Every structure is written in structure tokens, then in C-alpha cells.
Amino acid sequence: MSNHENPRDDSRASVELSEMTLQSQDTDIATAVPTRDQTDRIRTTEAKSQGRLIRERFFRHKGALAGIALLALIFILAFTSIGFAGIPGWWNKEYDVLADRFNEGKPTLTLWPFSLGEHPFGQDVLGRDYFALTMRGTQTSLIIAFIVGLVAMVIGTTVGAIAGYFRGWTEAFLMRITDVVITIPTVVIAAAVAGIVAQYGIIPFALFLGAVTWTGLARLVRGEFLSLREKEFVESAKSVGASSARIIFRHILPNTVGVIIVSTTLAISGAILLETALSYLGLGVTAPDTSLGKAINDNRSALTVRPWLFLWPGAFIIGIALAVNFIGDGLRDAFDPKQTRVKQ
Amino acid sequence: MSTSSVIISDEQAPIGNGPILAVKNLGVEFNVDNEWVMAAEEVSYEIHPGEILAIVGESGSGKSMSSMALLGLLPRNGRSSGSAKMLGKELIGASQNTLRRVRGNEIAMIFQEPMTALNPVLTVGEQIREAVEQHTELSPAQAKKRAVELLRMVEIPEPERRYDSFPHQFSGGQRQRAMIAIALANDPMLLIADEPTTALDVTVQAEVLDLLRKLNKRLNSAVLLITHDMGVVADLADHVVVMERGRIVEAAPTAQLFAAPAEAYTQQLLGAVPHLGSKVGGVLTDVELVDGHLSIHREYAEAAIRAQETRAASGVVPALELTDVDIEYPGRFRQPAFKAVSGVSFTINPGEVLGLVGESGSGKSTIARAVTGLIKTAGGRVSIGGTDITALSARQLLPLRKKFAIVFQDPAASLNPRLSIGESIGEPLFLHEKPGRAELDKRVASLLEDVQLPVAFRNRYPHELSGGQRQRVGIARALSLRPDLLVADEPTSALDVSVQAKVLELLQELQRERGFACLFVSHDLAVVELLASHIAVLNKGILVEQGSTEQILKYPRDPYTRRLLAAAPVPDPAQQSLRRAQRSALMAAGAVD
Numbered sequence A: 001m002s003n004h005e006n007p008r009d010d011s012r013a014s015v016e017l018s019e020m021t022l023q024s025q026d027t028d029i030a031t032a033v034p035t036r037d038q039t040d041r042i043r044t045t046e047a048k049s050q051g052r053l054i055r056e057r058f059f060r061h062k063g064a065l066a067g068i069a070l071l072a073l074i075f076i077l078a079f080t081s082i083g084f085a086g087i088p089g090w091w092n093k094e095y096d097v098l099a100d101r102f103n104e105g106k107p108t109l110t111l112w113p114f115s116l117g118e119h120p121f122g123q124d125v126l127g128r129d130y131f132a133l134t135m136r137g138t139q140t141s142l143i144i145a146f147i148v149g150l151v152a153m154v155i156g157t158t159v160g161a162i163a164g165y166f167r168g169w170t171e172a173f174l175m176r177i178t179d180v181v182i183t184i185p186t187v188v189i190a191a192a193v194a195g196i197v198a199q200y201g202i203i204p205f206a207l208f209l210g211a212v213t214w215t216g217l218a219r220l221v222r223g224e225f226l227s228l229r230e231k232e233f234v235e236s237a238k239s240v241g242a243s244s245a246r247i248i249f250r251h252i253l254p255n256t257v258g259v260i261i262v263s264t265t266l267a268i269s270g271a272i273l274l275e276t277a278l279s280y281l282g283l284g285v286t287a288p289d290t291s292l293g294k295a296i297n298d299n300r301s302a303l304t305v306r307p308w309l310f311l312w313p314g315a316f317i318i319g320i321a322l323a324v325n326f327i328g329d330g331l332r333d334a335f336d337p338k339q340t341r342v343k344q
Numbered sequence B: 001m002s003t004s005s006v007i008i009s010d011e012q013a014p015i016g017n018g019p020i021l022a023v024k025n026l027g028v029e030f031n032v033d034n035e036w037v038m039a040a041e042e043v044s045y046e047i048h049p050g051e052i053l054a055i056v057g058e059s060g061s062g063k064s065m066s067s068m069a070l071l072g073l074l075p076r077n078g079r080s081s082g083s084a085k086m087l088g089k090e091l092i093g094a095s096q097n098t099l100r101r102v103r104g105n106e107i108a109m110i111f112q113e114p115m116t117a118l119n120p121v122l123t124v125g126e127q128i129r130e131a132v133e134q135h136t137e138l139s140p141a142q143a144k145k146r147a148v149e150l151l152r153m154v155e156i157p158e159p160e161r162r163y164d165s166f167p168h169q170f171s172g173g174q175r176q177r178a179m180i181a182i183a184l185a186n187d188p189m190l191l192i193a194d195e196p197t198t199a200l201d202v203t204v205q206a207e208v209l210d211l212l213r214k215l216n217k218r219l220n221s222a223v224l225l226i227t228h229d230m231g232v233v234a235d236l237a238d239h240v241v242v243m244e245r246g247r248i249v250e251a252a253p254t255a256q257l258f259a260a261p262a263e264a265y266t267q268q269l270l271g272a273v274p275h276l277g278s279k280v281g282g283v284l285t286d287v288e289l290v291d292g293h294l295s296i297h298r299e300y301a302e303a304a305i306r307a308q309e310t311r312a313a314s315g316v317v318p319a320l321e322l323t324d325v326d327i328e329y330p331g332r333f334r335q336p337a338f339k340a341v342s343g344v345s346f347t348i349n350p351g352e353v354l355g356l357v358g359e360s361g362s363g364k365s366t367i368a369r370a371v372t373g374l375i376k377t378a379g380g381r382v383s384i385g386g387t388d389i390t391a392l393s394a395r396q397l398l399p400l401r402k403k404f405a406i407v408f409q410d411p412a413a414s415l416n417p418r419l420s421i422g423e424s425i426g427e428p429l430f431l432h433e434k435p436g437r438a439e440l441d442k443r444v445a446s447l448l449e450d451v452q453l454p455v456a457f458r459n460r461y462p463h464e465l466s467g468g469q470r471q472r473v474g475i476a477r478a479l480s481l482r483p484d485l486l487v488a489d490e491p492t493s494a495l496d497v498s499v500q501a502k503v504l505e506l507l508q509e510l511q512r513e514r515g516f517a518c519l520f521v522s523h524d525l526a527v528v529e530l531l532a533s534h535i536a537v538l539n540k541g542i543l544v545e546q547g548s549t550e551q552i553l554k555y556p557r558d559p560y561t562r563r564l565l566a567a568a569p570v571p572d573p574a575q576q577s578l579r580r581a582q583r584s585a586l587m588a589a590g591a592v593d
Helices: A034-043 A050-059 A062-081 A130-166 A168-183 A186-198 A202-212 A215-228 A232-239 A244-280 A292-298 A308-335 B002-011 B063-070 B096-105 B124-135 B140-153 B172-184 B202-219 B230-236 B254-259 B264-272 B298-312 B364-371 B394-403 B421-433 B437-450 B455-459 B467-479 B497-514 B525-531 B549-554 B559-567 B573-592
Strands: B021-032 B035-047 B052-056 B078-086 B107-110 B190-194 B222-227 B239-244 B247-253 B287-290 B293-296 B320-329 B338-348 B353-358 B379-384 B404-407 B485-489 B517-522 B534-539 B542-548
Touching: A050 A308, A062 A130, A062 A308, A130 A168, A130 A202, A130 A215, A130 A244, A130 A292, A130 A308, A168 A215, A186 A202, A186 A244, A202 A244, A215 A244, A232 A244, A232 B404, A244 A292, A244 A308, A292 A308, B021 B063, B035 B052, B035 B063, B035 B078, B035 B239, B035 B247, B052 B063, B052 B202, B052 B230, B063 B078, B063 B190, B063 B222, B096 B124, B107 B172, B124 B140, B124 B172, B140 B172, B172 B202, B202 B222, B202 B230, B202 B559, B222 B230, B230 B254, B230 B573, B239 B254, B239 B264, B247 B254, B247 B264, B254 B573, B264 B497, B320 B364, B338 B353, B338 B364, B338 B379, B338 B517, B338 B534, B353 B364, B353 B525, B364 B379, B364 B404, B364 B485, B364 B517, B394 B404, B394 B421, B404 B467, B421 B437, B421 B455, B421 B467, B437 B455, B437 B467, B467 B497, B497 B525, B517 B525, B525 B549, B534 B549, B534 B559, B542 B549, B542 B559, B559 B573
Parallel strands: B052 B222, B052 B239, B107 B190, B190 B222, B338 B542, B353 B517, B353 B534, B404 B485, B485 B517
Antiparallel strands: B021 B035, B021 B078, B239 B247, B287 B293, B320 B338, B320 B379, B534 B542
């Protein structure tokens, strides 16, 4: 039990250690998996770039591939069906055109034999084509979610990295700002600002949301930096004269990628919900435009009578959130060199 | 008061002539990914009352796990087979209740890390009393009295007062003593000590070993000592069991094993242990025991000092020169700054290896970091190749960084886990010489060859390498720019002895080949003796003594150096018992001084 600190052996896998949490760190591949190792040795003599190794690991992660496929499918469906930014799509109805209700607005989609019918997702109470509406909502929600994720990641990582690495008054200053942003409830800021911002379109609205949701990420990244900057490999880099920028970007940041990616995927899923909440309060996306959250809120009373009005956008929200989380998992594992041969 | 503590041994009624513990064909296996992996098999030994049995082996030899199996303390994915009889009672396969009773009343354990084994928010006394109350019917007042007695027995000064101290107020050695007191609270028949002194400094280690030896004699209980340190074995054990890869390689009485090891593995293991005094021919040779009294021959020392002085006047530009260096760690709020190093001066000439020796907290690593510009000095000069680096800005220092490099203690922490081995080794080259990709690849490949690693390792990541391989990578990285000065901060203290021997050999070879100067920081005098031509001894931030290796080891002048030399255990039982006598005489003389 007490052998964690002990000298390690050169020539064999330590059974004692492999039982402990150190398994992935201390198993000596050279003897643990001899045959595989020998083939590796021949194959990998040539220096491989970091990027190639990461790609290889990512494409071995089945969950991530499924996530990528699902997300790509949703993207393609949403953007090609009703078109985007003036480019027409293959679907013949607009999301904001009222029409007579066909068959009480029930979905006409049948899977066997496959047929879309007139209104595959049905029609809402006003007779709008619900497929077009859902696609429009998906577009909006995707754009908002990814912009929020990106902005939160960039601001959060930058603030956290600078605060954690340089310490001193820089840290005090940045973290007090973070505290201030955290203490103001998002909904209150949104009430004051989002309504105005949202008038200029969804992109300024998304940028604004990103600018208030980076705080969690900043704190996590700072924590990681605080512990990593004391590690010997950072001292080792300093001793050979690496610049602060090199130490931050080359040595510390790659070791925090897991935390950053996981928090970003959570921020993306969170952004979809935040947008939903704000749209519900009338502070986010406003009619005639729509988003998945708004579509659900608009039809929240229809759950018992016309459940499809509730279920379609809901299914897309779940699909997007799941896909993003799976991709996040895959990326985190891909960036972690310890995952190479442990998990396939 | 000492009479009352004898009660402890009186209570243990005679146990007959049989062994306390008889282990037969003990096997331990672990389930890893649905496969049973052997950790130990066919382990058999016996321990008799009053005996100390040492199980020796390198990491992964199964020495700890086979002992944990006795107590039923294996991790959840482990299982054990065979037989282990404690006073005739079978332990393997016994119910949790039986085992708990055995753990409580008959077997006690001492762990490696005394800081984490004690609860920081309870006083030491309370923790001992708790242990006493759990195993006896004593009233709280009696239990407290007993706890004080136990503290006295493990030689804590002023036990009544120290009863109310918290663990952080104890030194490392005292904490380990307190742990021993807790272990003794239930009058165990068998004490399992798992690396009891590995986390301690040599002088403290010597005291704790003394205590264990005395207690063992006094209580007539048996001790099962698990260790990787041959010196500790030679000092303490009656019988030795050598384990390798889960099997017993050799079992013999200590004297016999050290004098004539029968098995190749044992010979190899003993051969790998650096032996203090083997190169210069003895340690403390000016110190002699005459009728149990200490006699020090001053004239040797003075001759050696004169030789030292002639060396200093040679007139070459030293590779490293420290002049009156002070290093402080800044205080916080109202706490004053902590002076880690004060007034240290020494020089290393080109091509020379200086061993900087000291115990933990002596400031030796701090000096290593100051020399490589990682921390600022508060005063004095640090000249590398004639340039004072303390006055330089980071930018001015940058070109100079090619001239020196550092190898760190922990090879696991000193390599960036996200960089491949090739990238780690190539980084200094990339930063200073900006070679093209093909050129960089070629240089990295040749560096890997220099440290005797396959070129294919360049695409691996640190976690895929063993400790010794990682340290080779650390050395390759440090030597990539062909520095004039290499600072090695305890480069082998995290490695097994056989691995340490190989890494030291490599380091020596490279030093001879390339002729760089080296500041070798270590707590291990035997290792320093192998490598260094000169030694500087550091105690609490002050350089107490420096000189040639021979002078320091044979004719040390400073009492601290003498204590340090006397405390280091030597892997030779006969010599060790002589040294023990020498040490106690030295301590007695030191107390008079």
C-alpha cells in the first residue's frame, strides 16, 4: 500500500502499482504488452506530429464519431432544408407563412413506407409548417450555442491562464472581476441588457451571453494553472529559457485541455437552456424569428393536445446536447496521451 | 517509571517455542481486466518471538502485497491463497471479524508516511489514548497514563507535556515514534513495519532503527520489516527474505546473506547498492573507539586541509562559483522572510563533480534552483563560467542558459506529460539553436542513443516509460545543448537500487566523455562518493564543511558531518554493528561538546 512513493523498477510492470490509481502512469508497456510493443517500435520510429497522434486517437473513439455524425446530420438538415441567409433550401415551405391546418395539424411523416407528406412535423396552432419552424429554431440555437461556447472558452481560458500563471496583483485584479460577474445573476443582467442587444440579431445576443458565462471556466482554468505551474516540468522549461508565452501555450495549456473542453461542452449545452429561459421571458429571440427554446415555450401548453409541437424541438435540443458532449469526451481523450493504448 | 512499562511484556504470557507467524505457500493475485495477475506466489517463512525478519525487494516484487494479504487488507480486486498461521490461527480465508480481532490485538502496522498516518486535528496523545482504549478495558484516566507511558517508551522527551501536542508540532522522526507508540498500544505479538524509515533523513532513520531494535528486544515480540534498503536490513534484521517478481529468491540469516549471497539476483542486488566508503577506503578513519571512548586524530584532518588550499589557488576560471550566497523565501503578511540559505560559498572547476550533501530542509535543492536561475538570490554572487548571473535580467540570462542545465529528482514530474519524449528532449535545442526539422530529429535521435534508449522512444509519452527510462530522458534533455555545468538535483533518489546503479553509471560515463562540471545534489553519501571528487556538506542553510571526497569521508572536521557519516547505514551487518557503536560514542561525545 505504501509503495506509491517508492523506487520504480526499470524492467517490469509493477503489479503492486498497477492495482493502484497509478495504473496508466506506471505500467511499463515494454513488458506489459510485449508483442504489441515490438510492432509499435518498428512502426513509430519516424517522428509523428502531435496533431496526427491526436487525430488518430480521436477517430478511434466511437462515441465521438457517433456524436460528430449526429451533429453533422443536424447541421446539414437545419441549414439545407429551409436555406440560410437568403440561399433557398430544398424544403418548399417558409417557417413564417401561415396556412390552413391540414388534418388538424398532425405530423404527416411516416417512416414505413418513408414519406414526408405535406407537413412532416405537423403545423402549429397558427398553421405554420412546423418542420420549417423547427429547422429555423435549430439554426438559431446552434448559432447561439456555439458562439456562446466559443466566447466563454476564449475569455475564460485567457483570464484563468493569465491569473493562474502570473499570480500577484494580476491574479487579484482578474479574479475580483470574475467574482463581480459571478455575483450578478445572469437573468438580471439579461433583463437590463439582453433585450436591447437581441434587437440587433442573434449574433450580438450570443456574444453577450458568452460575455457573462465565462466565469466558471476562468475559475477552473486558473485552478489548473495554479497547480501545474509548480510542477517540475514547468521549472525544467524555465531552466532552458522558455518564454512565459511558450510555457503557457506549450506546456501548461495542453495539460488543461481536458478541463477546458469539458467545461466548454457544458457551456454549450447550458447556452441552449439559457437562451430558452431568456426567450421565455421575452428577452431573447423575438418573434417572428424563433429558436428551439422559444418553440417549446410557445407550445408549452400543447403537451397534452398536440404533443408533437413539444417533442420535435425537444428531440433536437437533446440531440445537439448529447452530440456535443460525446464530441467533448472524444476530444478530451484524444488530447490525453495516456489514453493511447489504454482505451480503444 | 520504566518498571511500569515492563508490564507490557509481562502481559504477554509465554507463547511456547513455536513461531509467532508461519506463512506457507502464500499467493496473491489481482484481477486486471478479467485476468488474474500474479503478485506473489509460494511465499513461505516463519517468524519467531524476539526476531526481526526483513523482506527485501525492489518495487513490484510483491513484498508489500504479500504482507497486506496477511491482514486481509488487499485491494478489492485481490485474492490470496495458501496458509498463514498466527500462533496457530489461520489468517488466510478467515472471516472479517476474526481478522479485525487479529489486526487489533495481535498484529500492528507502522506505515511509511508518518505525516499522513496521523490525524492533524487531534493531539498525538489523544490518538494514542484512543488506540489504548479500543483494545483494553482501562478507564480514560488509566488509558491516558498508559499513553504517556507509551510516549516515554518510544523516547519522546517530556511525554507528559508532549501528550497535548498536535502532529504538526512533532518532527518527522517524532511522528514516526508516535506511530510506533500507537502500534504498540495493543501489545502486539507481531509488528509489521512497511518501509518505516524511507521518508526520514538518515540521522533520524538511525534513531528510529535504534528504537525499533530496543523495543524488539524488550517486548520480545516479532517484527516483520518490509524495505528496499539493504543498509536498513543490515542494521536491524536477524533473517532476510529476498523477493523478486512475487517469488522468494533467497532466505537466510542476515550475516550469511550479506557475506555469501547464494543466488545471482541477491548478488546483483547487493552489488548495486552503493557502499559508503568503498571508493576512498573507509569512513571516519580518524575516529577510533578506545575502550568505548572516542578518539579523533586531528593531524589527518589538517594535512587534508592543506591539500585543499593548494587546489583553490590553481587560477582556472571555475565553471561555477558561489560567493556568500543568501537565499530567502519571502514572508507573508506579518511572518518574516525565511532564510533558506545563508553565506554559502563554493567553487566547481571545469570537469569537476561536486557533491552537495544535506538532509531535508538543508537548502540543497534551493541552491540547485538558484544556480539555474529558477529562484532569485537575496545576496552574494553566483558566477557561471565567470559571469555573475544574479545581476542579469531574464533576457540577458537567456544566451547563458545554454551553458548550464538541470536534472530533476522526480522523473515523473519533470517531463511534460503532453509532450512526446522527442519533443521534450528537443525543446532546449529548438529554443536556442532553432535547427530545421530534419536536423532536430537527427540530434534527438543521437541524444537518445547517448543515454542508451531506443530511437523509437521519441514518439512515446512519459507515462509509457519506467522511472529509470524517464530519468534517462531527463538527462538527455539536460545534455542536449552540451552544457559546461550540469546541476543534478537528487537524480536517482526516486529509483530502485538496481536502476539507480545503471543511471549513475550512465551519468559517470557521460561526464567522463563530455567533461562537463557537475553539481550533484544528494542526501545519499554513498552515491555522492561514487560520483564526486569534492563534497560540500550543508546543514540548515549553512555550509558546514567542504573538501575532497576522501577528506570529508575519512577525516571530517565538523560534528554534523561526523553524525551524518555515522548514521548512514552500510549494507554489511558486521561493519554496521561496529559503526553503530561508533555512532553512539560520537553522539555521547557530541552531547559533551
